[in-house]
Amino acid sequence: MTRSPKRVIVAVNPSASFGRHRDVGSIAVARLIEAGHEVVLLQEANFELLRRETEHAFARGTDALLVVGGDGMVSLAVNIVAGTGVPFGVVAAGTGNDLARGLGLPFEDPLAGIEVLLEALEREPRTIDAGVVRRGDSAPVWFAGIVSAGFDALVNERANRMTRPRGPSRYTIALVRELATFRPRSYTITIDGVRREQKAMLVSVANGSSIGGGMKLVPHADLSDGRLDVFIVHPISRARLIAVFPKVFRGEHTDHPAVEFVSAHRVSLDASDVAAYADGERVGVLPIEVEVVPGALRVFV
Known part of the structure; x- marks a missing residue:
């Protein structure tokens, strides 16, 4: 049984890892659309604006929040979805990528991370703890x-x-x-x-x-x-x-x-x-x- 979200927010940090992976966000969006998902892409001039726009988009409703970047983007996602039941995913394209490491996701190859995420969208998300x-x-x-x-x-x-x-x-x-x-x-x-x-x-x-x-x-x-x-x-x-x-x-x-x-x-x-x-x-x-x-x-x- 597939569990593909119909509507997905994709928030992209274009300056993640000092801009070394600027094209990852557009590739991720293209692959998601190709797989049949409805995508809302968010890319803003700075992190604070991106956070605010992601919060607004999330409030309008979504099946999942996906972030492209490093642990700063993970923090953005966690602070929006925690306790809501809405799942999130990460394409690790930052400097540290520590949550991706801990979850067994690709943390040095963003393109591989996209493919793993596409497969993961077909499965039940994993439930994990958070700290506050x-x-x-x-x-x-x-x-x-x-x-x-x-x-x-x-x-x-x-x-x-x-x-x-x-x-x-x-x-x-x-x-x-x-x-x-x-x-x-x-x-x-x-x-x-x-x-x-x-x-x-x-x-x-x-x-x-x-x-x-x-x-x-x-x-x-x-x-x-x-x-x-x-x-x-x-x-x-x-x-x-x-x-x-x-x-x-x-x-x-x-x-x-x-x-x-x-x-x-x-x-x-x-x-x-x-x-x-x-x-x-x-x-x-x-x-x-x-x-x-x-x-x-x-x-x-």
Whole structure:
């Protein structure tokens, strides 16, 4: 039995991966129309305008929301569809593509990603969890992957400001540069009601497993287990941190004595002068509260 959506919104980020895949959106739309789908294509001059126009189109009704780009576009989709029951799909054409990695989708070949998506549209979408971040009076922010609130967030912030190189190695270079001045931060962390005060190099709250183009912060993370994983790196020297990070890319850091994982449903984080990022998008400075919402997302895989 086929389950092809009749009406599909396709939101395209033409500047994803610094414009290296500008033609992917038009190819995806052509293939969708060829397969018999009714397509509403959205391409705007900037990300904020694209987000707003996608929200308006979604409010008029659709069978699915498809995004072409990187994890920024995933964030756009997740924040529109979470909790609505409307499925989304992603053609990974960005720099990191971490959700695509976690879902087993092509993350280095956008054209292959289009073909996989066309096949996936014929099947029942997969149901996965989402996390939601609340910060003061700000609107809640949904995420599918990881919330960063430490050294990893600073690396992300620096990488976002860089224009070169144009691939995942940007994160590695940003990491090395950030190490030069980084010091452990003092955190107040409350995990399912249990409060702790401690210093840490890095605190992340994960629904997915990787960040920064394949850095496997939480290699055992499960998108569908109804839990979050808190990843904490306790204070260590810069030299030891440099030694640990190559292992993170391979997911071989989990037994390091400075590394701690805690399973959770709800997490509160506070620290001075630390900003949080959710799926690579800036949320704002701490404090924040993070909670898992089981089964909040349906995604084509």
